[in-house]
Amino acid sequence: MDQAQNVVDPGTLSPRAVSLRQHWDVLPGTVLTAIGERTGRIDRVVPAETGYSSHIAATLDTERGRIFVKGMRDRDGLARTQQTEAAVNPHVSSIGPRLLWRVVTDGWDVLGFAHTEGRTADFGQSSGDLPLVVATMAELARISAPGPDLPSAEDRWSGYTDRQTDAALLRGDSLLHTDWHHTNLLVTPDHRMHVVDWAMAARGPVWIDPACWVVWLVYSGHPAQEAERWAAKVRSWSAAPDGALDVFSSVLARYWQDIGANHPNTMTYRLRDAAAAWAAHRHARA
Numbered sequence: 001m002d003q004a005q006n007v008v009d010p011g012t013l014s015p016r017a018v019s020l021r022q023h024w025d026v027l028p029g030t031v032l033t034a035i036g037e038r039t040g041r042i043d044r045v046v047p048a049e050t051g052y053s054s055h056i057a058a059t060l061d062t063e064r065g066r067i068f069v070k071g072m073r074d075r076d077g078l079a080r081t082q083q084t085e086a087a088v089n090p091h092v093s094s095i096g097p098r099l100l101w102r103v104v105t106d107g108w109d110v111l112g113f114a115h116t117e118g119r120t121a122d123f124g125q126s127s128g129d130l131p132l133v134v135a136t137m138a139e140l141a142r143i144s145a146p147g148p149d150l151p152s153a154e155d156r157w158s159g160y161t162d163r164q165t166d167a168a169l170l171r172g173d174s175l176l177h178t179d180w181h182h183t184n185l186l187v188t189p190d191h192r193m194h195v196v197d198w199a200m201a202a203r204g205p206v207w208i209d210p211a212c213w214v215v216w217l218v219y220s221g222h223p224a225q226e227a228e229r230w231a232a233k234v235r236s237w238s239a240a241p242d243g244a245l246d247v248f249s250s251v252l253a254r255y256w257q258d259i260g261a262n263h264p265n266t267m268t269y270r271l272r273d274a275a276a277a278w279a280a281h282r283h284a285r286a
């Protein structure tokens with residue numbers, strides 16, 4: 001094969017370039033009418049600046065106030081994450097914006113949330129937001145997973161374990177967020193943290209969330225050892241049975257490698273490298 005054919009234009013690898021986002025105007029009239037019945041007149045639509053998985057994500061200024069809307073075309077099972085968000089929402093009202101309504105019609109599944117006024121969290125090494133994340137995770141750790149329909153950590157990750165027996169480590173009944181991207185955490189002007197984007201929520205052992213956070217911290221520039229030091233401030237980190245974090249670091253390294261291969265972009269590549277760095281750190285000292 002011609003070498004040139006293998007060269008990927010870096011422009012096509014930016015998360016923006018692979019974003020699934022569409023313009024508000026793609027929503028059919030039936031969906032807009034159903035949304036309007038909940039919101040009253042819509043005066044302004046401001047597309048979300050961060051994230052890229054939802055087909056529609058925007059802040060709306062409406063007759064009844066400001067809301068945040070997130071919509072997916074209900075095709076090929078793509079919108080099943082909307083069900084996860086809807087199922088989890090009533091259980092996390094202490095740490096996240098409330099779901100106000102859901103519209104499922106004409107091929108679309110749209111969620112309307114209370115709008116959180118705030119900025120996205122900063123995971124930088126000297127950021128004052130890191131203790132807030134620790135406190136937020138501690139609060140989440142107290143919440144049990146709702147209903148049997150929530151995806152399980154075991155289902156998501158057992159395919160990435162070395163040994164069948166390791167899959168048992170992924171069983172648990174805590175509610176997990178798992179997607180600790182800094183843009184999924186909003187810091188309000190009164191310095192509270194709201195966790196959004198529960199699309200990847202799962203049921204599993206409580207130590208999984210701080211473990212997932214390690215990868216996002218390394219991605220944000222922390223050396224693996226320092227990232228672990230932050231994660232270890234979350235009490236549930238120490239609930240991990242012996243060897244579980246070693247196993248899970250390898251699981252995440254394979255998982256993110258897979259995600260990078262199937263969704264190539266600069267962000268997934270950096271996450272792949274961050275997860276590999278954490279696994280290497282753990283296994284170097286094991």
Ligand SMILES: Nc1ncnc2c1ncn2[C@@H]1O[C@H](COP(=O)(O)OP(=O)(O)OP(=O)(O)O)[C@@H](O)[C@H]1O
Pocket residue numbers: 048049050051052053054055057068070097113114115116117120181183184186196197198199
């Ligand atoms: N209730 C809310 N109020 C204000 N802003 C919000 C709210 N929910 C989400 N956002 C902002 O919108 C962005 C996109 O939302 P979200 O992450 O839920 O969807 P997404 O783009 O589908 O996710 P991703 O691509 O990260 O998987 C978030 O990064 C956050 O900054």
Ligand SMILES: [Mg+2]
Pocket residue numbers: 050051052181183184197
């Ligand atoms: Mg997000």
